[in-house]
């Protein structure tokens with residue numbers, strides 16, 4: 176991987192954004208690359224917006240991705256995909272989990288959840304990959320697999336050996352769920 | 368948190384590489400460089416330092432009740448000759464400022480690191496003060512790591528400086544360094560002996576007559592530290608183009624490297640005292656000199672005072688956090704970089720905000736709903752309950768710093784002539800931090816205010832840390848469990864009531880009664896935090912509630928208790944009003960919404 180790859184992972188507090196970026200950086204380090212990851216904790220636990228910057232390359236300086244420089248955005252939620260779309264490179268890829276989380280504030284005057292976030296994203300961004308990770312997770316019989324499925328999708332856009340991914344996943348997921356997680360990863364990796 | 372056998376990464380530590388946050392790296396530094404005692408009071412972005420240090424059985428760790436006490440305990444340990452670290456968020460150092468300043472004339476015989484985690488951009492703080500000024504104020508060295516490797520290394524270097532020069536060392540971190548994860552090489556622990564206290568009253572007892580002898584000693588110490596600053600590898604030049612020279616520090620160094628890799632860069636790892644001679648030589652070697660620093664012109668002012676020309680704050684303002692774009696923009700404005708052709712990126716969108724709100728089952732919800740109903744004048748304090756200020760609860764009129772609520776309420780009552788309707792709300796951790804003296808004063812002042820202690824039995828806002836009222840400590844179970852009612856009684860409060868904030872009517876009636884009389888009263892709410900209940904730290908879960916769609920009239924009263932579990936459903940009433948929906952996974956069954964529903968449409972699930 177000659178050039179630094181920038182991956183922005185976004186979603187809502189509690190969705191597992193930080194776990195996903197943790198695993199992604201572990202994969203990079205396992206592959207012998209330099210990696211930096213940055214996020215701000217604090218209010219995240221209380222239903223706030225969460226974003227995590229991951230940068231992977233031979234040598235990485237800034238832990239923050241400059242605006243308009245993300246190669247891939249992985250959005251766990253549709254409105255969040257829209258919120259962060261300006262971070263994407265002109266030819267970058269937006270991976271959107273087809274899932275809506277409407278905040279309570281939407282019931283107050285003047286605050287509306289976007290009409291059709293996916294449609295707005297598709298009109299703005301050429302390369303959009305839609306994933307119904309909940310549906311796949313349900314098919315596999317465990318809703319907790321959403322995270323691994325989405326990482327599987329992202330893995331296709333990074334030049335890191337599949338075996339490295341699988342090794343790290345095996346090491347990091349709860350005991351007994353290794354096989355299921357590997358299957359979830361492979362399902363995600365096949366989506367284009 | 369209970370003590371675990373293994374710490375961050377691998378304990379036996381062959382030269383293994385792993386990725387750690389800045390905070391985890393400081394904790395690892397505590398382990399490797401032989402720290403014996405580490406103390407703190409939680410505060411974002413510093414909290415994970417002690418949480419991780421506590422995983423090493425070699426280190427005595429404690430959550431002290433506030434930063435001043437944390438500092439004093441650590442100070443005592445280093446007087447005894449132990450290697451010591453105390454950590455706090457930037458505003459915590461204001462609380463600990465008294466011992467911080469006075470220690471200057473004493474020194475730090477065992478080695479002493481003070482971590483100040485500053486928060487440029489105010490991600491989770493009330494201000495963005497730049498604590499490097501504290502180092503200058505007290506005459507201590509200031510070390511500024513730019514990534515996790517340096518965060519760990521600087522603990523070791525800092526301890527050596529501290530011992531060699533008999534001086535406390537300020538390790539100044541920022542949110543971006545604390546919470547970014549970068550690669551770190553792990554090493555083994557270097558064990559050191561606790562030397563024992565050497566009696567020396569002239570040094571350890573700060574009398575005016577002693578101080579007059581010690582002050583010249585401290586001035587001389589600073590002169591020696593300035594000489595060290597000229598030679599330390601922490602302050603290094605990375606030679607590049609001779610046209611542009613950039614002096615920078617902390618994480619800003621990374622942004623500069625990213626944006627202008629060809630410039631000559633002076634990286635300051637030790638930003639106080641400055642290596643003025645080395646900077647002068649650097650300035651002479653380049654055509655144009657910039658100082659790119661986050662927040663205040665701490666470096667720039669000193670360089671200019673030394674008669675060296677440089678440019679800084681006119682291009683990078685002292686507001687907020689820097690990032691690669693801001694560094695680049697400043698260099699464009701300075702005429703050094705050319706504006707890149709506008710990239711074809713998607714325009715930024717205004718998308719519905721997600722302000723933080725009380726969790727489902729949060730005990731603060733009932734309290735602030737009641738306070739709003741009663742139109743109380745609320746001086747509030749710092750913690751999760753501060754969120755009661757936000758719409759739709761909108762209860763809370765002032766909030767300044769930890770412990771202020773009671774003093775401010777007393778002042779209002781004195782200015783107004785009585786305390787009726789004035790309510791000070793304060794969390795349990797905040798009450799033990801700095802509310803007790805305020806209450807004692809309120810009693811002494813015969814102020815007729817109402818003090819509400821929102822006792823959820825944990826320090827929730829910062830992620831659920833124990834305090835002397837929870838019965839557990841950083842070293843594990845068996846901690847003290849202070850009885851708040853007894854404390855209030857001992858401080859002289861007579862009218863003390865305990866209410867269950869899940870029972871709205873009881874909470875309302877009690878508050879109303881106490882607000883109407885002109886006597887000092889204390890009300891303690893007694894429901895534990897739903898997210899971090901101290902007993903088992905598993906989320907509170909009772910039988911969830913549901914909306915009876917037949918009965919719901921779409922009045923949205925339940926939405927005004929501001930619960931993440933309640934939303935509008937797709938069902939509408941005949942008048943076209945949307946009915947409510949309760950998410951059964953999020954609902955904890957606290958029943959507050961059921962109690963406000965005017966038509967009893969919210970009922971328990973079967």
Ligand SMILES: Cc1ncc(C[n+]2csc(CCOP(=O)(O)OP(=O)(O)O)c2C)c(N)n1
Nearest residue numbers: 410459749750751794795796797826827828
């Ligand atoms: C001087 C200072 N130290 C630490 C903090 C960080 N901090 C913010 S809220 C809080 C604790 C709140 O605990 P508590 O009063 O029990 O309220 P809760 O969040 O549990 O409702 C802390 C430690 C701060 N803001 N100021």
